Amino acid sequence: MKRKVYATSRERKADQIKGFWAFPIVNVPLWIVSQMIYSQLPTRVAMTDLSSFMLIRGLVSALPWLVNGIVLVLAFLFRPGFGVGYVAFIAIAITVVTALSVLFVAACFVSVLSSAVIGPLAIALFVVLMSGGLYYLAIFAHRLFRDWQSSHENISHEGGGSKNG
Numbered sequence: 001m002k003r004k005v006y007a008t009s010r011e012r013k014a015d016q017i018k019g020f021w022a023f024p025i026v027n028v029p030l031w032i033v034s035q036m037i038y039s040q041l042p043t044r045v046a047m048t049d050l051s052s053f054m055l056i057r058g059l060v061s062a063l064p065w066l067v068n069g070i071v072l073v074l075a076f077l078f079r080p081g082f083g084v085g086y087v088a089f090i091a092i093a094i095t096v097v098t099a100l101s102v103l104f105v106a107a108c109f110v111s112v113l114s115s116a117v118i119g120p121l122a123i124a125l126f127v128v129l130m131s132g133g134l135y136y137l138a139i140f141a142h143r144l145f146r147d148w149q150s151s152h153e154n155i156s157h158e159g160g161g162s163k164n165g
Helices: 009-047 050-078 080-118 121-156
Strands: none
Touching: 009 050, 009 080, 050 080, 080 121
């Protein structure tokens, strides 16, 4: 198998999108299977000794790390765009969770501080702050996605004149 050489940025972007969606497609079933196996372990402990039980438990715990490590190594060796998309899902998930956490803490902080003045309306203030924050985060995410989507147009027209002329 040879390393993929992308002829166009559109082809690279398509591979990145495939890698992006491959992360949840690989990890959701993997999580379900590992949870099923892990939940069966206590019933199996009566049939085996403690050292075997600990080894099996360690292997089940390492399974997601092994599978994702193998996917990433193979992706970056043979389809680097796919690997970038796979890692991008993790980065975007961490960024979204962090942004939502900051928004939640800020809304809680303002609501708690204002509750001494406005009383029970602090709950309504919290809802308004969270709704407004989610709205602006959605607008920001939409703009980023639109800019990322149109970035292949800028790359494909480099050196060939402008898009308009």
